[in-house]
Amino acid sequence: MKALCWHGKNDIRYDTVPDPKIEHPRDAIIKTTSCAICGSDLHLYDHFIPGMEHGDIMGHEFMGEVVEVGSENKALKVGDRIVVPFTITCGECEQCKRGNFSVCERSNRRKDLGDKVFGHSTAGLFGYSHLTGGYAGGQAEYVRVPFADSTHVKVPSTLTDEQVLFLGDIFPTGWQAAVQCDIQPTDTVAVWGAGPVGQFCVRSAVLLGAKQVVMIDNVPERLLMAEAGGAITINFDKESVVERLNELTRGKGPEKCIDAVGLESHATRSLDAVYDRVKQATMMESDRPHVLREMIYVCRPAGILSIPGVYGGLVDKIPMGALMNKGLTVRTGQTHVKRWTDDLLRRIDEGQIDPSFVITHTVSLDQGPEMYKTFRDKLDNCIKVILKP
């Protein structure tokens, strides 16, 4: 079959690879009908996440039709149409039972690596390095889904792929980021990063009733899309984030702040961003945490910082004094996708939101490598790429 494979920094190729096979009775194989390039795939593309190997199949946002099921998998049958959550979940361990699906205790088959790097391993993820199990990803014609009797969301034929595909990652990720803020009707929610996850953070915060939602970015077309979703926008190339946020909150700062950027923040006119660039390029720091620093600084005392943006390793110059003295709460983590999907699928089905608004490019799988570049460099007004194998 054909798949997009990682071959090193900035090197994604459309390769021929062996078809996947059932390896465990709970598995299923799906024929992919749609998949997407996620912002967090760019961290692999730029090689900021360790543990990738040559030939690893990329992708963790995908859906398709079940073509084969393992003997113990009673939840699925051939022909079912499913979206696959990017976090692989056994559904039976202590963490899964608590709804903490992204830290499933059994699905990471490279637990030894995860334990070594993170202290305790997290869930297995599709196409996201050997630290999270080294599972083949979904940017492929076929995918093996481990623990498939638990790791799936059945979707009705009345909804299109474009409407439901994002249930696998970015919609629940934006939703969880907003839910973690426990939004009150009096809240100002500031969101950094108008990429796809940031766009869903804005819509989620609006649906959850925030008084005002503010989007911070410098890419004009992304700010326009955020405005369409109900956000007040701040272009950090044109105005001071701190001053504008203070203006919008009577000088008190936003109660809730969301980092939808993660480890590759681009802050063009900031000294600390230059410092981070140099340290990252010389391998003295793995992540660029400009957004984290700014959130800690601007957030209202006793506020909440919600961090769906992906970080991979070590950061420098975090203002712990401000974080501690202001009594800020930090909530973060990979998304507990399955915890939210039933509710979000119902909201899509009822027409409360149509997630396809974020798609700007739809191409065939063989054009995927070029689209990585287009998406990373924000060329051609690209915000979200869908691939059709």
Place this chain on the structure above:
Amino acid sequence: MTMLEKFSSSQQSLGVADKLARGLGFYSFGLGLLELAAPRLLTRTLGMEGSEKLVRAYGAREIVSGVGALSDNPVPALWSRVAGDALDLATLATALTPDNPKRGNVKIAMAVVLATALVDIMAAKAATDRHHRPRNMPIRDYSNRSGFPQSAEAMRGAAGDFETPADMRADIGNGYSRASAVPL
């Protein structure tokens, strides 16, 4: 499309321009190490004895450019290499004096730097064309992409039926209650 881009394939994300940038990055890094570690070897070859400190400084510059060219955004480093080439040529020109017995070597070095400069310019231009978002890029209007069936204002609070799970509430463990919440 630049000449280099014609040889790139959409089925591989790493284009010829990227490979060239990477090659120049390693070259810059290697040359920088040589200039830092053995400046006398170079000054003697070029008849520029006494300029060892300058050569070391240029070595440090080369290493910085090399690291930049190998980073995820090589464009600034590639253009800095072009500027560095100009500086190298100007410095070598000062050694083209009649009393320098190594004038021949200096001429060869200048020819090498000139050739490298041409490659650097080509690589910098190709990488800029390939990766840099043009300043005058037309902005597509996404202002009709709300994702909502009604205006965003009308959708504010539409998910009011959602209850925040206990482990994600703001009032967890501090006696604060939603009912008594007062806007600050």
